[in-house]
Amino acid sequence: MTITQKKPEPALKAFVPFGEGPLGRLGRVLRTDSLAAVGIGLILLMVVLAVFGQWIAPFPEQGMGQTNISQRNLAPGALHWLGTDQLGRDVLSRIVMGARPALTVSLFVVAIAALIGVPLGAIAGYRGGWLDEVLxxxxxxxQSFPPLLLAMVTVAVLGPSMTNAGIALAICWWPWYARLVRAEARSLRDRPFVEAARAxxxxTWKIIGQHILRNCSTPILVQATVDVGSVILAAGSLAFIGLGAQPPSPDWGLMVAEGRGMVLTSWWISTFPGLAIFLATLGFNLLGDALRDYFDPRQVKR
Incomplete structure (x- = not known):
């Protein structure tokens, strides 16, 4: 009699119910927090304007600085939805064209600040001792200087321009990432999985890269998202006082400065660029809060 062996049944794959995975968790955050959806919508709008601005702007040549004195200081109307400035340039076109430099400079500043601060903070927090003290x-x-004041001094030394303003802001911003990552690294260096890797x-470089920085990625991402909006505001402030972007660049802060002397007669020249700065900063702050809620494992199911 032949004995036939029963084939082993294939192992069942882990089944994640719909709504329990990352997408479902993100959907719960958006459903329960309407402000998060507003923030994402504002960021998407800014990205679209930055990428396709030259095709969206009604008068792209005016957005880049071409003047039309015959139509100066026109109030918002059918042809110029947000009016024109003192040089006859369409305000809406300049706001649309200004989205790209605003987003580019802010991402550049945050990236440089993170590239400097994150490794320094991880090394200081993990190694401790004299190296931690020096760093x-x-x-x-x-950090002992007010960030905007330090940026103003740096730009004054380098010369006023959008590039130098970005460099100055990056110099001011990296210490916050170093402090953030250092605190996280100090709490992680004595965890069992880090001690096991060390044993x-x-x-050391592999422990810092795979165990320390990987577990610091969430607070870094949240902080970077919020900082993009803060940098847009800071860059606009530098341009407002003449230390950032220079005319005829379509910079939002520069547009506010150009219209401040006519705020009572031609209020739209400075009001709408200021509103653009406000909405961009608000969008990134709301997105940062949404990311914090999304990545927080302690968030309960609602």
Missing amino acids: MRITEVF MGVP
Whole structure:
């Protein structure tokens, strides 16, 4: 008699119910927090304007600085929805064309600040000792100055331009990432999985990269998202006082400065660019709050 062996049944794959995965969790955040949806919508609008601005703007040549003196200081109407400025340039076109430099500079500043601050904070928090003391004292020197004041001094030395304003803001912003990552690294360096990796002889650089920085990614992402909006506001402030973008660049802060002297007679020249700065900053702050709620494992199901 032949004995036939029963084939083993294939292992059942883990089934994640609909609504319990990352997409479902993100959907719950958007359903329960309408402000998060508003923030995402504002960011998407800014990205669309930055990418397709030259095709969206009604008068792209005016958006880049071409003047039309015969139509100066026109109130909002059918042809110029947001009016024209003192040089006859369409305000809506300049706002649309200004989305790209605003987004580009803010992303550049946040990226440079993170590239400087994150490694320094991770090394200081993980190694501790004299290295931690030296790096943190350097960080505190930069933090002892008000960020905008330090940026103003740096731009004054380098010369007023959008590029120099971005460099100055990056110099002001990196200490916050160093402090954030250092605090996270200090709490992670004594965890069992880090001690196990250290006992197995894993190189220090690999522990920092795979165990420390990977577990710091969530607070870094949330902070970076919020900082993009803050940098847009700071860059606009530098342009407002003449230390950022220079005419005829379509910079929102510069547009506010150009219309401040006529705010009572031609209020639209400075009001609408200021509103653009407000909405961009608000959108990134709301998106940062949504990301924090999305990545927080302690969020309960609603």
